[in-house]
Amino acid sequence: MGNTLKKIFIALASIFLVFSVQTYAAENIPKINFVGIDHSPLIEGDKESFLFTSKGYDKVQYRAFLYTESKNEWKQIMPWTNAVDSSIPYKFSYDTPFESGKYKLSVWVKRSGAKGINSNKNGDYDSYYVAELNCVKETEADRVRADGDMIPEKDTYKVGEKVVVNGVDNLRGRKGPYTFRLHIFDANEGKWIMDKDTYR
Structure with a gap:
C-alpha cells in the first residue's frame, strides 16, 4: 500500500511539474x-x-x-x-x-x-x-504630407516637463504655417497617451 501511494504521488508530482513548466513557458513568450x-x-x-x-x-x-x-x-x-x-x-x-x-x-x-x-x-x-x-499616388497638391522626423527642442525630457516641438522635417504640399498635435506611445504601459487639446 505504501509503495502504491508513493508511486501515485510521484506520478502526480511529475504531471504537475510538466504542466507548470509548459504554463510558465507559454506565459513568457514575447x-x-x-x-x-x-x-x-x-x-x-x-x-x-x-x-x-x-x-x-x-x-x-x-x-x-x-x-x-x-x-x-x-x-x-x-x-x-x-x-x-x-x-x-x-x-x-x-x-x-x-x-x-x-x-x-x-x-x-x-x-x-x-x-x-x-x-x-x-x-x-x-x-x-x-x-x-x-x-x-500623390494626387492631392493641397494636402500636407510629412516624410521626415519631428524636431524636438531637446532629446530628453523629465517627468512633468513641457515638451516643445519645433516642427517636422520635409513637410510637403500645402504651405504653412502649420499647427500640430502630439500623441505619445507609453512603451512601459503599452498604450497611447492622446493629446485631446486643439492643434497648436
Whole structure:
C-alpha cells in the first residue's frame, strides 16, 4: 500500500511539474504589442520606417517580411536583429521607395538567443503580428504630407516637463504655417497617451 501511494504521488508530482513548466513557458513568450510607422499617408515614392515593441520577455529579437499585393509576393526586408530591450521601441528603416498599392508587414519576435516555439518554411519564431499598409499616388497638391522626423527642442525630457516641438522635417504640399498635435506611445504601459487639446 505504501509503495502504491508513493508511486501515485510521484506520478502526480511529475504531471504537475510538466504542466507548470509548459504554463510558465507559454506565459513568457514575447508578443508584439505595438507596430508604428514613421509617417502617414504613405505616398508613392516615399520610404518608410517602422517601430516595434513587445511584451512578455525582456530581451528579444525581431524579423520582418513585406507582402506586395500586386506581385502576390512575400520577401524578407529585415533579418533577425541583435538582442534588444522589448519595451524600448526598435526602429527599422526600409530604404526602398514604395510603389502605389497595398502591402502587409509581418513582424516576427522571439526570445533572444532561443529557438522559437513556432516555425514555418521561413524559420522559427515565438509570435508575429501583421499590419496592413496602403501606398497612394500623390494626387492631392493641397494636402500636407510629412516624410521626415519631428524636431524636438531637446532629446530628453523629465517627468512633468513641457515638451516643445519645433516642427517636422520635409513637410510637403500645402504651405504653412502649420499647427500640430502630439500623441505619445507609453512603451512601459503599452498604450497611447492622446493629446485631446486643439492643434497648436
